[in-house]
Amino acid sequence: MINYNGTIQPTDTKQLTFNNRGFKFGDALFETIRVIDGKVIFAEEHYLRLMASMRIMRMEIPMEYTLEFFESEILKLVEATGFKNKPLKIRFNVFRNDGGLYAPTTNDVTFYIQANLLTNPFYIMDDAPYEVDLYKDFYQAPGLLSSIKTNNKALQVVGSVYAKENDLHNCLILNTDKSVVEALNGNLFLVKGTTVKTPPLKDGCLNGIIRKQVLAILKKIEGYTIEETSISPFELQKADELFITNTVVGIQPITKYRKKTYTNSFSKGLLGKLNAVVRLG
Known part of the structure; x- marks a missing residue:
């Protein structure tokens, strides 16, 4: 129906x-x-x-x-x-x-x-491999139009075909300034030590609903610095964790980018806090 x-x-x-x-x-x-x-x-x-x-x-x-x-x-x-x-x-x-x-x-x-x-009412996480790489055939334009969910998803479609052809679970998109903007299907977060970064909306990432919830949760966690700032591709291999957020999966940890592997302990703890917000929201 x-x-x-x-x-x-x-x-x-x-x-x-x-x-x-x-x-x-x-x-x-x-x-x-x-x-x-x-x-x-x-x-x-x-x-x-x-x-x-x-x-x-x-x-x-x-x-x-x-x-x-x-x-x-x-x-x-x-x-x-x-x-x-x-x-x-x-x-x-x-x-x-x-x-x-x-x-x-x-x-x-x-x-x-x-x-x-849907299979589950709340968000769950498993430890299955989740490998990504950069998608560099086309670039996202910075600006307001890139922050909204239009039906014009050509970049995400061809990027998903590229991921499938290369046995990847997802790809990370660059903008025309060569900054990492987001994944094909969600916002990106980077954890390095006690700093958590995510690209700002002006870089061309989606104004994600779960992104907003995660940022609100992160600001309540003591001892961590939260930055909405441009992310260079060179930072990806130096990170401790990378994870993707969207409405369907909640939080999806990335386990591998090129030769770099990541932990998921921080994102696992964050997922529990997100589910608590969902129950209240």
């Missing part, structure tokens, strides 16, 4: 036209959200990011697009799936309505929501 602009419909219902702007131009936004036991996790954070992204994209925000509307439309779909007591991954999509070429004829929008089952 999907929720198409407030109407529950079968997943195979054909609603998108060949002129859909999300399909033709990537003129669309999305949020990936967890729902646990009928509760939308970090609902306000996802809602505010979506609204800010719509403003950046010059989309018209309908009056009814309140936080309450956002949550109720998600839960309407959850109820229709029959999986109210199951952990779910939600994709909330917003696209500009048909019309025009690069310049749209309208700024009005339509939304649709998809739901998929």
